[in-house]
Amino acid sequence: MPNGHDTIPAKRPLTLRDVSEASGVSEMTVSRVLRNRGDVSEATRNKVLEAARELGYVPNKIAGALASSRVNLVAVIIPSMSNMVFPEVMTGINEVLENTELQPVVGITNYKPEREEAVLYQMLSWRPSGVIIAGLEHTEAASAMMAAAGIPVVEIMDTDGDPIDSAVGISHRRAGRAMAQAIIDAGYKRIGFLGTKMPLDHRARKRFEGFTEVLAKNGLEIVDREFYSGGSALTKGREMTETILKRNEDEPLDFLYFSNDMIGAGGLLYCMEKGIDVPGQLGLAGFNGIEFLDGLPIKLATMDAMRLEIGRTAAEIIAKRVNDPQGAGETVTLTPELALGQTLKKVKKPL
Amino acid sequence: MPNGHDTIPAKRPLTLRDVSEASGVSEMTVSRVLRNRGDVSEATRNKVLEAARELGYVPNKIAGALASSRVNLVAVIIPSMSNMVFPEVMTGINEVLENTELQPVVGITNYKPEREEAVLYQMLSWRPSGVIIAGLEHTEAASAMMAAAGIPVVEIMDTDGDPIDSAVGISHRRAGRAMAQAIIDAGYKRIGFLGTKMPLDHRARKRFEGFTEVLAKNGLEIVDREFYSGGSALTKGREMTETILKRNEDEPLDFLYFSNDMIGAGGLLYCMEKGIDVPGQLGLAGFNGIEFLDGLPIKLATMDAMRLEIGRTAAEIIAKRVNDPQGAGETVTLTPELALGQTLKKVKKPL
DNA sequence: ATGAAAGCGCTAACAC
DNA sequence: GTGTTAGCGCTTTCAT
Numbered sequence: 001m002p003n004g005h006d007t008i009p010a011k012r013p014l015t016l017r018d019v020s021e022a023s024g025v026s027e028m029t030v031s032r033v034l035r036n037r038g039d040v041s042e043a044t045r046n047k048v049l050e051a052a053r054e055l056g057y058v059p060n061k062i063a064g065a066l067a068s069s070r071v072n073l074v075a076v077i078i079p080s081m082s083n084m085v086f087p088e089v090m091t092g093i094n095e096v097l098e099n100t101e102l103q104p105v106v107g108i109t110n111y112k113p114e115r116e117e118a119v120l121y122q123m124l125s126w127r128p129s130g131v132i133i134a135g136l137e138h139t140e141a142a143s144a145m146m147a148a149a150g151i152p153v154v155e156i157m158d159t160d161g162d163p164i165d166s167a168v169g170i171s172h173r174r175a176g177r178a179m180a181q182a183i184i185d186a187g188y189k190r191i192g193f194l195g196t197k198m199p200l201d202h203r204a205r206k207r208f209e210g211f212t213e214v215l216a217k218n219g220l221e222i223v224d225r226e227f228y229s230g231g232s233a234l235t236k237g238r239e240m241t242e243t244i245l246k247r248n249e250d251e252p253l254d255f256l257y258f259s260n261d262m263i264g265a266g267g268l269l270y271c272m273e274k275g276i277d278v279p280g281q282l283g284l285a286g287f288n289g290i291e292f293l294d295g296l297p298i299k300l301a302t303m304d305a306m307r308l309e310i311g312r313t314a315a316e317i318i319a320k321r322v323n324d325p326q327g328a329g330e331t332v333t334l335t336p337e338l339a340l341g342q343t344l345k346k347v348k349k350p351l
Numbered sequence: 352m353p354n355g356h357d358t359i360p361a362k363r364p365l366t367l368r369d370v371s372e373a374s375g376v377s378e379m380t381v382s383r384v385l386r387n388r389g390d391v392s393e394a395t396r397n398k399v400l401e402a403a404r405e406l407g408y409v410p411n412k413i414a415g416a417l418a419s420s421r422v423n424l425v426a427v428i429i430p431s432m433s434n435m436v437f438p439e440v441m442t443g444i445n446e447v448l449e450n451t452e453l454q455p456v457v458g459i460t461n462y463k464p465e466r467e468e469a470v471l472y473q474m475l476s477w478r479p480s481g482v483i484i485a486g487l488e489h490t491e492a493a494s495a496m497m498a499a500a501g502i503p504v505v506e507i508m509d510t511d512g513d514p515i516d517s518a519v520g521i522s523h524r525r526a527g528r529a530m531a532q533a534i535i536d537a538g539y540k541r542i543g544f545l546g547t548k549m550p551l552d553h554r555a556r557k558r559f560e561g562f563t564e565v566l567a568k569n570g571l572e573i574v575d576r577e578f579y580s581g582g583s584a585l586t587k588g589r590e591m592t593e594t595i596l597k598r599n600e601d602e603p604l605d606f607l608y609f610s611n612d613m614i615g616a617g618g619l620l621y622c623m624e625k626g627i628d629v630p631g632q633l634g635l636a637g638f639n640g641i642e643f644l645d646g647l648p649i650k651l652a653t654m655d656a657m658r659l660e661i662g663r664t665a666a667e668i669i670a671k672r673v674n675d676p677q678g679a680g681e682t683v684t685l686t687p688e689l690a691l692g693q694t695l696k697k698v699k700k701p702l
Numbered sequence: 703a704t705g706a707a708a709g710c711g712c713t714a715a716c717a718c
Numbered sequence: 719g720t721g722t723t724a725g726c727g728c729t730t731t732c733a734t
Binding site for chain 2: 712
Binding site: 366367410412413415416418419421 | 730
């Protein structure tokens, strides 16, 4: 032992039987005490608790789960942990699950379908009580596994599609449309798009589709676009903004639509530094409503992805269904508000 | 079924026996095939795989783990997921574990010792192959559990203390001392401190102690301090900076030391907005080296907490020890570099 | 190369 | 209120 923590070094991990012997109470009753189940007299209860504490017994959930075929785990499968959106979803999930027996277990897919399939397989092999998974697009095998698992499955973030069981999210197509409409209403015409180089980010794709759809209806097109991958989003936003503005100096752009707020913030900082008049000369908008935007000198127009709410609702659906396995799936579509901030001209909508 | 995913709805979850019956191969051999263990003829192997795929069989790890008393899980216990530092640690852990059989399972403590104890208990009850846990300070019960668990335990982030088994991190005391020295060397005298209101953030506390220690040795003291809790760190940094500067207008501060880079960035944005000459009139420094700083107009002086490296090293220690349970604990102290950025005057150190 | 039997540590179900 | 018995679905061990 490298230091002063004094403990009973356990060769063989302790079992219920050890507690049973130490307390002189049957294994079954020990089990009851440790799970607060069934009637146990105060006296034996204390004897057991005392013995367990004394020995430092930690129950073996593996054995418990096998015997009871109940596993209080919820598989949460998300693309990434590094872009601020999923940590917040997790917070929402945690908030709700903390008040239940359920415990989230997180798997990361890095936006790769085959990775998602593998992670899902791993997680399902622990026989969780439910699955919360980002997105509606999965490999065929993954969809089949979830459908066959016989547990509640909630697909989150997006509701533009066909859920396996339940879904909670926003319509990203609608989000793209709404932003396009706001930009058009404000009178901008020469619009640039800056986004991630991620063909597999279906939600970004749907927003883009909704966006261009409304532009088209109004006789407009995206004038230029710029993509990035990897690196610090703030830095990339700055660089991409410089690039796209320089490339269009002859016929300048009057609006930049960023596929996320982090690159949007980078763009905003760049504009402020260069003394570009925002929103007069150039309008800006992002997507996500990251809280961090509040700290910027001026607020970026954006649309909240309602991450916290999505996490909470998804967890609630799972919690409900665990106690009511017969329950049917449901789809909850949340409707985010457009936050105009200070980077979008406030122009009256033409009649 | 709410939609078009065609699957075999499984009433009773499939078992090895189902695959055995479907393939006409004994359960034991099926098990061998599915785990790639022992010699199995190519013919039976294919029969089994075919049957398993056909049925959509997902092995039950609960049963497997109980029978083999081997669980390929690594418990990762961290205070929070929302402040950018731990996601990066996770990335490092994942990178390494991806190349092994091991899988991380994350628990969040919210900086509460009693929560940490509870989470640890939960995790240990799954009999993981190892534990990675943030910090060296735990409740007595938590320390005892880890010491008695008979598995490798790596305490991360901090090495100023007494590890249970292994530790990987930096010396936060040294980090505080180094930053203080750099500030003093640059000639700043009237130093303010801005931090989190978190008595249980031992690492912040140690940095602070190291910091004031060096100031004291040089006949200096912190002139004023300001604390926050909750909210957007960027916003809070901005507000706190305003507050502390205003409060000391009579005898102005010439340096602000922020306990993390996010509030530091907020302070920096505030200064730029107000036209405060940084680093001439006022120097600034933070802590953590978050990549995001690169996107700011000028770079904040900071010290990298080496999160990625810590995560990787911790995971490596676990991976190594799982295959060598006799191995002894080890302590790895990483030494971060001070990044002066552009918010600290470059003044020659007085001879 | 394959199979049969025993049991991992716990809990459901049923006594008493 | 407490104890007994029989598994949960796998893997270990030992035969063959």
